[in-house]
Amino acid sequence: MSTAVTTSEAALGGPGPGCAAPRHVAVIMDGNGRWAAQRGLPRREGHRRGVEALRRTVRAAGALGIGILTIFSFSSENWSRPPSEISDLMGLLRRFIRNDLVDLHKSNVKVRVIGERTTLSPDIAGLLREAEDLTRANTGLVLVVAFNYGSRQEIARAAQRLAAEVAAGRLAPEAITAELISSRLDAPDIPDPDLIIRTSGEQRLSNFLLWQAAYSELVFVPLYWPEFDQAALEGAIAEYRRRERRFGGLAAAGAGP
Structure with missing residues (x-):
């Protein structure tokens, strides 16, 4: 998964009147089950194809010069899914790390993990720690994996940390x-992410x-x-570059309201 390739302005629709290219892109990877259902396939096949889409997207992010790619891989609410599906998802995570981590490392990708880890099984927590430890010194694309994550x-964890500091008299x-x-x-x-993409047509953040x-x-x-790929x-x-980011301020002179 080389991250050294860059793309031309034409590939992104030209420089556009609005934003520069995003430094940090986050993705809500949605629709594996519905993709499979439309084709009469089991949900696990949708998840397997979703891993292939993740591989494509990591390669594309490197090719397009994105500095940080955050993926919503497993939410804290996903534990309510059927045990068989959770088992399939954990199996895919294990295979992804075992099969792809070496390639990510060779491509200078740095893996970071966000989310609650204290409640994870030791083998899953160990895999996530292994991915971070192996790639810690890498300087290319930063791949942030939101696992067992809920915003x-x-x-709440941040508030607890601050409350503890207040209680201790340090703050x-x-x-x-x-x-x-x-x-x-x-x-x-x-x-913070410049751009958040959600697939499947759903229009919400879902605690991300x-x-x-x-x-x-x-x-x-x-x-x-x-179905997601570099073209998508x-x-x-x-689309992002056609917009004007104001951060609560006014539009540039001559721009629309």
Whole structure:
């Protein structure tokens, strides 16, 4: 999975009148089950094809010069799914790390994991730790894996950390700011996503990066995740670049309202 290739402006629809290319893209990978159901296939086949789409997307992100790619791989709410499906998903995670981690490492990809890990089984927690440890010194694309992740839960953990500091007398309640809350999130050194993409046509965040998405541009793609590829990523980025990010301020002179 080489990350050294860059793409031309033409591939992304030209520089556009609005945003520069996004540095950080986050993806809600939705629609594996529906993709499989439409084809009369078991859900596990949809998840397997979803892993193939993930491989394509990591390669495409490197080719398009994206610095950070965050993927919503398994939410804290996904544990309510049938045990057989959870077993299939954990099996795919194990195979992905075993089969793809070496390639990611060779391509200079740095893996980071966000989400609650204290409740994970030792083997899954160990795999996630292995992925981070092996790639820690890499300097290419940063692949952030949101696993056992829920944004409300992440914000609650940040609040608990701050509350503990207040209780210990190290922090005054009135000193708590938005910046301080951000600094207690799971990966405070990673900038907020410029662009969040959700596949399958659904138009909601589903408890994903709620704090970090305050000023992100959202693009909803009418493809199921197993169908996602570099062309779809380029299309989402082209849509992003047509927009004007104001961050609560005014439009540039001569722009629309």
